Amino acid sequence: MAEASPPEKVENLPMVQRENSVGGQSDEAGLLSASMFVDACFFRFLVGKGGITKQMLEKDTDVSLQIPSPKEAKQGKYLVIQGESQEALDNAMHQVNTIINQAIKSPQFQYSHFVSIPLALHPQLLESVKAFQKTVLEFDDESGMSNKGIDKSIFVKHTTFHLTLLMLKLWNEELVQNAADCLQKVTPRVHEALEGSPLTITLRGVDCMKGNPAKAHVLYADVEPNDQR
Incomplete structure (x- = not known):
């Protein structure tokens, strides 16, 4: 968390x-x-x-x-x-x-924590992310859009790449501890449900965090539904 x-x-x-x-x-x-x-x-x-x-x-x-x-x-x-x-x-x-x-x-009360699956453990995925970033930067240079704020610095570090599962509002240490205890408690059930098999996630394309693409400040890789685990 x-x-x-x-x-x-x-x-x-x-x-x-x-x-x-x-x-x-x-x-x-x-x-x-x-x-x-x-x-x-x-x-x-x-x-x-x-x-x-x-x-x-x-x-x-x-x-x-x-x-x-x-x-x-x-x-x-x-x-x-x-x-x-x-x-x-x-x-x-x-x-x-x-x-x-x-x-x-209320949306005025912001989220403070999130639960995620780390994705930086997979070399092939990281190479795909790097390739995507390189493509965006090269297109930016060729199209003369560098003045739009697209720079290498806006991309997240590869080591922090993750899949967000849940957003939380935890405003004191008591709630943080309760959330941590809850995660520890459900971990065995997750392992049991997976039956020792790896969890398969397909990421395809990107989407913007908020409705209007012209005003978007955050892009994320979209999760593609599939029948596999």
Whole structure:
């Protein structure tokens, strides 16, 4: 499993929401308070553009939110909720969790890791990749398109060539460890399913990561479906 930020559109592992809440504590003004641990990466979603999300949440639930500043919340911090009733606190905590879950599914919350099969172990494949890159660069020189940004430096290193299987959003060490444990757990089942035979993958042609080829910044080798393993 590696850290990265490639493609979009892959399922994420189930969310592990760490929550610590304390209800029933009242201050001198008679307000109840509760605290929730929130990872630093989610505070911007709770605040919203111009503070609009925070304002709407406070208005809808009749509570006051004390959200740490980005500087205070580098490693995550407790969000403090104050309200006049336990029902208001519970409602606010529910909405906070809803906002966080929506944020996780949002494209604004980028993928952090990916699971892949290394392909740099196969000399013949690497030679094909090198030949493709050479062809592109030679065509570029002949057509006078070198000013379009096509340069040797834009190609990935051959040693990092891989096939991405799964994109993940893992925003704290607990989730990273859970994902690693999950991979270790399913490894024997994968070996059993393959029955000791090698996995055959056919790569043919290239495609762009996003719809419009004219605006594409990333190309990838396409996997061709076949009946073999």
